[in-house]
Each structure stands twice: as structure tokens, then as C-alpha cells.
Amino acid sequence: MDAPMKAQHLGRSIYRLGSLLTRNNSVGTAGERTTCLRLTAKKLHNPIGSSRKPLLLPCRQLSNLAEQFQAASDARRQPVNVHTVFRTEEDDPIQQSSAQEGLFYTVPEGEVKRLFQKGLSVQFTRQVKTFNETCFMVRKPALEVIDCLKHLDLNHPAPRFLLYGNNGSGKTLTMAHIIHYCYRNKWLILHAPWPSDWNCRYHETSPSPHKAGRIDLPVEAAEWLVNFRSQNADFVRDIKLSQRYVWTKRETAEEGSPLNEIVEFGLNRMKFASDCVGAILKEVRNQAAMHKIKVLVAVDGVNAFWNMTTIKNPERELLTADQLSLVHNYKKMLLSNWTHGAIVCSVDAFANARDHREKHYPHYLLGKEGYKWLDPFVPVHVPDYSEKEAYSCIEYYLDRNWIQHEAAQTEEGKKELIFLSNRNPFQLMRICSSK
Amino acid sequence: MATSTMRRLCLLKVSRKLARCSTAVQERCALHTSCMVSKAEDSSSSSVSGTSITSSAVPDNLIKGSMQPKTFTKAQKISRAMQAYMERAQSYDKMIKKEIDEYDIGKRHLANIMGQDPDLFEQEDVDRAIEYLLPSGIFAKKARPVLKHPYEVFPKRKAAQFALDGRPFHSMFYTGKPNFYSLLLNVSMKIEELKKQEDKLIRKGLLHEEAEKKLLLLGSEWITLPSLKDLTLEPLSEHDHKHFTVLLGRLTEHPLAFKEEEFIMKHRRKLMLQSFAEDVPKPMVDDQGRAYITASGKRKTSIADVTVWTKGTGKITINGQSIQYFSYITHREQILSPLQLTGRLGEVDVEATVEGGGGTGQSGAIRLALAKALASFVDTDTRERMRIAGLLTRDVRRKERKKPGQKKARKQFTWKKR
Numbered sequence: 001m002d003a004p005m006k007a008q009h010l011g012r013s014i015y016r017l018g019s020l021l022t023r024n025n026s027v028g029t030a031g032e033r034t035t036c037l038r039l040t041a042k043k044l045h046n047p048i049g050s051s052r053k054p055l056l057l058p059c060r061q062l063s064n065l066a067e068q069f070q071a072a073s074d075a076r077r078q079p080v081n082v083h084t085v086f087r088t089e090e091d092d093p094i095q096q097s098s099a100q101e102g103l104f105y106t107v108p109e110g111e112v113k114r115l116f117q118k119g120l121s122v123q124f125t126r127q128v129k130t131f132n133e134t135c136f137m138v139r140k141p142a143l144e145v146i147d148c149l150k151h152l153d154l155n156h157p158a159p160r161f162l163l164y165g166n167n168g169s170g171k172t173l174t175m176a177h178i179i180h181y182c183y184r185n186k187w188l189i190l191h192a193p194w195p196s197d198w199n200c201r202y203h204e205t206s207p208s209p210h211k212a213g214r215i216d217l218p219v220e221a222a223e224w225l226v227n228f229r230s231q232n233a234d235f236v237r238d239i240k241l242s243q244r245y246v247w248t249k250r251e252t253a254e255e256g257s258p259l260n261e262i263v264e265f266g267l268n269r270m271k272f273a274s275d276c277v278g279a280i281l282k283e284v285r286n287q288a289a290m291h292k293i294k295v296l297v298a299v300d301g302v303n304a305f306w307n308m309t310t311i312k313n314p315e316r317e318l319l320t321a322d323q324l325s326l327v328h329n330y331k332k333m334l335l336s337n338w339t340h341g342a343i344v345c346s347v348d349a350f351a352n353a354r355d356h357r358e359k360h361y362p363h364y365l366l367g368k369e370g371y372k373w374l375d376p377f378v379p380v381h382v383p384d385y386s387e388k389e390a391y392s393c394i395e396y397y398l399d400r401n402w403i404q405h406e407a408a409q410t411e412e413g414k415k416e417l418i419f420l421s422n423r424n425p426f427q428l429m430r431i432c433s434s435k
Numbered sequence: 436m437a438t439s440t441m442r443r444l445c446l447l448k449v450s451r452k453l454a455r456c457s458t459a460v461q462e463r464c465a466l467h468t469s470c471m472v473s474k475a476e477d478s479s480s481s482s483v484s485g486t487s488i489t490s491s492a493v494p495d496n497l498i499k500g501s502m503q504p505k506t507f508t509k510a511q512k513i514s515r516a517m518q519a520y521m522e523r524a525q526s527y528d529k530m531i532k533k534e535i536d537e538y539d540i541g542k543r544h545l546a547n548i549m550g551q552d553p554d555l556f557e558q559e560d561v562d563r564a565i566e567y568l569l570p571s572g573i574f575a576k577k578a579r580p581v582l583k584h585p586y587e588v589f590p591k592r593k594a595a596q597f598a599l600d601g602r603p604f605h606s607m608f609y610t611g612k613p614n615f616y617s618l619l620l621n622v623s624m625k626i627e628e629l630k631k632q633e634d635k636l637i638r639k640g641l642l643h644e645e646a647e648k649k650l651l652l653l654g655s656e657w658i659t660l661p662s663l664k665d666l667t668l669e670p671l672s673e674h675d676h677k678h679f680t681v682l683l684g685r686l687t688e689h690p691l692a693f694k695e696e697e698f699i700m701k702h703r704r705k706l707m708l709q710s711f712a713e714d715v716p717k718p719m720v721d722d723q724g725r726a727y728i729t730a731s732g733k734r735k736t737s738i739a740d741v742t743v744w745t746k747g748t749g750k751i752t753i754n755g756q757s758i759q760y761f762s763y764i765t766h767r768e769q770i771l772s773p774l775q776l777t778g779r780l781g782e783v784d785v786e787a788t789v790e791g792g793g794g795t796g797q798s799g800a801i802r803l804a805l806a807k808a809l810a811s812f813v814d815t816d817t818r819e820r821m822r823i824a825g826l827l828t829r830d831v832r833r834k835e836r837k838k839p840g841q842k843k844a845r846k847q848f849t850w851k852k853r
Contacts (some may be wrong), residue, residue, distance in 0.1 A: 419767075
């Protein structure tokens, strides 16, 4: 984001809280005073990384060393205000536990580049660019799923987790957190960032060379291959093909050649990119158990697999999503007939057409067919922020100088922001920015 | 009343100067204005041929026969203008008199129709009778039928300003605003008088005795420009009104101003005291010991019913949904404002049902209902603050109707030459 735009953002935030300040002037001043005290306390006793400058200890005349020690221990014993701690140093999702719940951790820049070229929302990416760091909040649903993955018996059929929740409650970021865990834990990741795009925001279509009546999306398939390669750079070299693939008379992939070869071929010959995706998925599914590879299948907005597309066949009829070869292949990954893996999906109202967005429950969004396909699954509810999480988020924005108005430092200001956003993460983000 | 006496006086002067009528005639004139004026006309017409007042004593036949050319002196010309002026004043008087007679008769008729005593029939009874006999559904109250005293219906007019000889009665006539400037002069004279009295008291050393007596001006303000115009019957400007308030302010600041209290209060208007409504309903208590109260509010075409519970967690329910029922932040802020002003954010539970209208209307209706309900839980001071903030007042603005020949209420079609 360029400088003037950011200034505009800040201006808007200031405006929002300006109204608050004018409304209760007297209350505002009293609140400010208390906040100042609290901030001082935070600066003094915040053991967890904060970018604020350290404050000097109160300049009291201390005669001897014993007194100094006494003062220091007194200071340490004072309780830390839970609302002011918002960041944790523990940036390894493997080590994270409920102690870090509601706190932000930073994802290293290299990993963000590798893992999340796609798969984060536009608004969040914009914010990341502005803040110059990628921070995820450690939240309960992600911790629950990660805990399950930790204790998973890989010899059982792959379990299915289904994230659901209100619009903007953080399903995508919960999934990103899980993906980050799996990456750190050396899982192979098969990530479909937003398959709803395959249904209606495709670039070009072509009939499948492999099977008549199916439609290929070469550009989308190539994008998936690029994402797959960057997310699993180590695996694509190690996994060898278990069978021979014949694309044309002249072009084949020999048995025993690395998976990398198929990826490269798919990118060079986009016509076969969709078939390459199918081949890769098939290889991974078959070899997971054999080679002890742990596989994570992550699909955001999985209900798009059972929707209509905007593609028309020669008879001018709209196609269903499973007539796309990409969707057809991916749906096979969602069946629990393979082992050494886990499936994490989310259902999202925005993956549906405009007239089918009333509820956010899996049964409504998936429809009969989709529900049957995924059943049984573990539903994981992603709720709106709790009070602690909301305060933590506001503190984070304050720390990033994203909300600059001084009223936001007060308890009143924070309460106002929480009330207006109804603790919904996306709403809070929007209210604190200009959009 | 005062004006009519003034006019009579002036007419008296006229008749004295021009006609030199006998005292008996004068007395009769004083009693019957119209008669007096006609007399004055007669006398002036008789003096047309004569150059001086004494010539009126000469018999008519002698003058007619004389060969003098018919020329008018300046004084005569002026008196002709006076005549026209007088005629106009007279016709106005006649008209008013006729109107008053008609009003009286009409009132008596009405009393008879209503079966009441005509002598005890007051203006209030007239209004009530008219409303009953001629019911009107016209929206504008001014357009409904009325029967009022002519003095209220016809605008007041100044009495004659100058005599038939063209000389004004009032010494300040040529200021253009004689009544206004005489009022100002009066005030400054009073100030001077008070100063003299003060000096006297200082000389005697008695000023401290008067120090405790003070003029109480609280709860009243200077009369407004329109009222001042009514009082003086003169066209005044904003600047004149300011002049008036400044000068009177100087009078009130004087330590002995209480001596002129009657005069000062004549030019002040009492402010209506706001009723500190103590009629807020008392909250009820439910099974769990939580106080709750229901109130309703309106805005535009929306109607909202809001129930507020104390000892809550700040839960908001609008038609079964959360605050996200409103997608615009401005609408959410509407609901926030009464909670924030009373400091009950996060302390009370709110349940609202709202119907009709759009987002703005619905949020406004909920705000009003919520503020009304919260008023039951807060002290008088906060309630007063809420009232001043406009939270307890219904917003009466409505959608403006679309006009024929226009695209919307104000917007016009694109202008096309042809």
C-alpha cells in the first residue's frame, strides 16, 4: 500500500474514534488517565516481545543493593494486565498450546512466500503488506485440529475436519494456521485455496483430452501446480512415479521418474495441466502409506464442489462442478479410502451463489449430495472473537500504529470498537481500517 | 385603545385650528369620531376659497362672486393631502367597526346554535364551536375555518402622524422611527436618573444599604425583534434590536436597576421552564430478580419495541439477530449512542423488534426506544443530558413527497432546449 492510501486509512480510523471523543468528553479524559497508568505497567512488566521502547524504572533513591532487589521483585510480582499482552514469541505451531490462545505469532517471511502465495484473503494480504509482517492469532479451533493431528493414528483412514462459522469469523486463517503447522511438521500439503474460483472465475476452458465430456481449466491447473511445487519443494524431488503415464504418443512420464517431472510437464504443456493434477493426486494417495508420507488435504470453501458452474456445454446447459476434471480429481481425495493423511475443509457461504447464503451450517451449505460425500466428518466451529481475543486484536492494531486516535487507548474506545464489530474478526478489521 | 384616543386628540386639534368650532361641537366630536371627521371635512371645504382662517367667516355668496383666480397656496395643497390621508384613516376605522359588529353578531349566532348564553360566550367557546360545526381535515391549521376578533385578523396600523397643517405631532417624527427612538431616549433618561440617585446615595453614604436589593433577570430574556416591531409598530432592523438590547443591558447593570424593574420587565419575555419530566415509568422485575423495562420508538416509517434488562452481559438482539443485523456502521453507531452516553455499554441486555422502513429508520427507531428505556435506569442529571443530546426526542422528519413535473422531491428532469 502506498503512503497516501495508508494515510487515508489512518484518517478514517481517527475519524471513527473522533466521534467517540466528542460524545463523552468527560469520560474520555478519565479513561485516558487510567490507560496511561496501565500502559506504564505494561511497558515495565511485559515479558513477551513488544516493539515498544523499554521504559526506565521509577527513579526512586535506593540506598543499598538489598532495597534495589526488593523493588525489582515487587515490580515483578505485580499482575500483568491480560488485555495488554497480545503477542507471543512462540512462532512454532508445534509448540503452541492453549497458553498462547488469543495471542499473535509471527510467521517468518520465507515461509509465507512458500506457503501462502494463494490462500489468504485479499484484505488480509493488504494488511500484511502494510504491517510488514504476517501474524496469525492462535485460536481455539486451530489448536483443536492441530491437537487431533498430533495424536492421529495414521494407519486409520484419513479423518475429515470441517471448519464452519459466520462470515469473517476466521475459517481461512484457521486453515492457514493448520497448514503452517503441517509444513513445520513435514507434511505434504495438497491445498486448494478457493475452488469456487474454478466454477466461475476461470480464465479459459478446453475439453479434456483424457475423458470426453469433462472440462479442463488449464490456467487454474497450472496455478495449482505452481502452488503445489512451492509448498512441497522437498517432496516433489523425492517421490517417484509408481506407473507410466502416457500423455501423447511421444510424451510420456516413465515409471520411477520424480514427481517434479509431471509438474514441469504440466506447466510446459498447459493442455495436460489438469491431467497432471489428477496424476499427482493419484500418486500421492497411493504412495502415502507406502512411503510413510503424511498428507494434508486442505480445501477452503469445499461446498463449491457441489455447485453449478458458469460454463456451458455445446447444448448450452450449465455444467455442474464435478464435470470439471480438477474438481473430479480433488473430490476423490475427500473420500476416506486412503491412509496416512488428514483432510481439513471449510464450508463458506461465499462459495455459494448469492441466493444460497442464508446460513453457515455444513448441512445447508453442502447440500444433500455433498453432505453424503463427506459424512462422517468432525465439525469444528470457528466462533467470533472472545473478549480476550478482541482486546488482543485491538492491542495489536494499536501496536502497529494502525489505530492512531488516542481515544482508542481508552477502555471506552476499545469497548466501542468491540460493540460496533460485534467481535467479528473481519468486521473489526474493516472498522479499524478505511475499508 | 391608546391609538384611538391619540387619533381623537389629533382630530380635535385639527378641528380647533381649521374650523374654530364651538366647544359644544368639539365635545360632540370627541364622542363620535366619524361625525367629528365629517365636520372637519366640511370646515376644510368651506375654507377652500379663503386664504386665511379668518376668511371662513365671510359669507359664501360674496366669495363666489369674486373674480380672484383659483390658485392653491402651499398650505392648502398640504391640507388637501391631509384630507386624503384622513379619508383613508376614516374608511379603515369604518371597516374595522363594521367587522367588529359582524363578529359580535356572529358570536351571538354561534352561541345560540350551541345553546349557550350569548353574553358569556368567549373566544375559546367560539373556537370549540367552529371546530364542532365545521370539522376540517385540512392538514395546515392556518387553512382551517376560524372566527376571530378583527383586531387579531387585520394588521394594526399607526394612527395619524401629523396634523392637517402638515406638522407632525411627534418630536422625533423625522427620525423615521419615532416610537423606537423615544423608547431609547426613555431608557437613557432613566439611566441618567439612576446615576443621579446613585450620586446622592454615595454622598449620603447609604449606597451599601441598597446593595442587597438586586434585579433578578433569571428565567427571562429580552423581547425578540418581531415583538419589538409589534411594540413600536415600526420597521426595525437587526441592528436596531441590538442597539435596544445593549442600552437596556446598560440600564440593568446599574446597581439601582431594581428601581426600574417594572419598566425593564415590560421589555423582557419569560422563558418557559422545561418540565423535568418525572413521569418516566418504573422498571419491572422478572423471576431472576433482573429489572427490565419495555419502550417503543419511531423514526420515519419504522416502529421499534425495545426491552432492556439490567445485570446483563451487553447482548444485543435485533429481530433475533446480533448487531450485524445492520450492515452499515453508521446504523450500529445509532444504537451505540444511548448506551455510551449513559455508560451502560456491556452492562445491559437489549432485545429489539423493529419493523417497517429501511436501515436508517429502523436504527433511529431503536435508538429512541432504547434511550427511553434507559432513562428509567439513570439519575435525573443523566436524563437531562440525554434530553439535551436529543436522544429522548422523536425525529419528526419525514420523506418529502415527490412533485409532479419533477423527478423526485427536489430533483428536476434534465433540461432540454427542445
